[in-house]
Amino acid sequence: MTESLGKYTFRIFRYDPERSARPRRDTFEMEVSRGMTVLDCLQAIKAEQDGTLTFRRSCRSAICGSCAMNINGKNDLACHLQVALLRGRRIAVEPLPGYPVIRDLVVCMDEFYDSLMRVLPWFVRKTGFPDRELPQSPADRDRIDNAVNCILCGSCTSSCPSFWYNNRSIGPGALLKAFRFIFDSRDEARGERLALVDGRDGVWRCRTVYNCEEACPKGLRPNEAIAALKIAALKETV
Amino acid sequence: MRRYHYRWGEGMWSHVLHRVSGLALLVYLTMHIWVIHHVQKGEESYDALMRSLSTAPFRVGESLLLAAILFHSINGIRIAALDAGIGMRNHRATFWIVFAVCAVLGITGGIYLVFLAE
Numbered sequence A: 001m002t003e004s005l006g007k008y009t010f011r012i013f014r015y016d017p018e019r020s021a022r023p024r025r026d027t028f029e030m031e032v033s034r035g036m037t038v039l040d041c042l043q044a045i046k047a048e049q050d051g052t053l054t055f056r057r058s059c060r061s062a063i064c065g066s067c068a069m070n071i072n073g074k075n076d077l078a079c080h081l082q083v084a085l086l087r088g089r090r091i092a093v094e095p096l097p098g099y100p101v102i103r104d105l106v107v108c109m110d111e112f113y114d115s116l117m118r119v120l121p122w123f124v125r126k127t128g129f130p131d132r133e134l135p136q137s138p139a140d141r142d143r144i145d146n147a148v149n150c151i152l153c154g155s156c157t158s159s160c161p162s163f164w165y166n167n168r169s170i171g172p173g174a175l176l177k178a179f180r181f182i183f184d185s186r187d188e189a190r191g192e193r194l195a196l197v198d199g200r201d202g203v204w205r206c207r208t209v210y211n212c213e214e215a216c217p218k219g220l221r222p223n224e225a226i227a228a229l230k231i232a233a234l235k236e237t238v
Numbered sequence B: 001m002r003r004y005h006y007r008w009g010e011g012m013w014s015h016v017l018h019r020v021s022g023l024a025l026l027v028y029l030t031m032h033i034w035v036i037h038h039v040q041k042g043e044e045s046y047d048a049l050m051r052s053l054s055t056a057p058f059r060v061g062e063s064l065l066l067a068a069i070l071f072h073s074i075n076g077i078r079i080a081a082l083d084a085g086i087g088m089r090n091h092r093a094t095f096w097i098v099f100a101v102c103a104v105l106g107i108t109g110g111i112y113l114v115f116l117a118e
């Protein structure tokens, strides 16, 4: 038997537009043992206390990005965050801020995906592809190391006040993706992409609040990518 | 509108205080122009206005103005540095440094403005 951590109270955001237009918060108590993640608790609550509790999850190993939510005021992956790491015995679980809520903890991610599409999130090669692989030096690979591990969970963009104020702003998630290609030594659409992120909805919407740095569950730093893009945009598009 | 319960970090405080102090400076500059335009109305009118501006409430207002100028300018340098990619890893610490410098200068200046200035 794993060690018990005692009773925890979960205060969970509930919203079911078919029943009521107003969201509410439901409270659940449960016994938590060491090693349990927030997602484990949500699954237990759904199985044992309220089968209507709705949330997204798939891989349960912090790689698919579907279980991102706001836990105790900070965005994180529910399957990655262990309850033992949280301070206090009351845990507030809310859907990701900034996106429209569909039901309970499930949000509509369309705005996030649309923002990604705006930075051309694919590899562009105008001079054609060689017959074999396209090699890259370890130093060139290191340059984009910050960005290739993104799992598109949407936590960063959802934590960004510039995105809350204006959902036309591209947001840190898509800007990190833009960085990933703009600074990839093999990509050949640097100019177009830089022009896309240089607009008023792009890097200049960043107000250096840096919620995104803390929000990223993979420890990436979208804020540093944005700073690099600001400098590149100034140097190369003026 | 959904209420967001996002945890406030140093970046949030920096952003909101910067916005608020910026708006305060905008209001002040407008008032300042209005005050200065009394110069062309003659010495008497200007002196009378100046007298009413050295009463206690305006002195307190002046020290708040000082606080806004200090924060907006010093934090502005910090933000410009961050935009240039300088000090990104220490952005929390630099916020507190800016805050401490503003507090020391602001309180000293405020005491002078409210109690000691002619």
Ligand code: FES
Pocket: A056, A057, A058, A059, A060, A061, A062, A063, A064, A065, A066, A067, A068, A077, A078, A079, A080
């Ligand atoms: S369930 Fe896949 S990231 Fe959490």
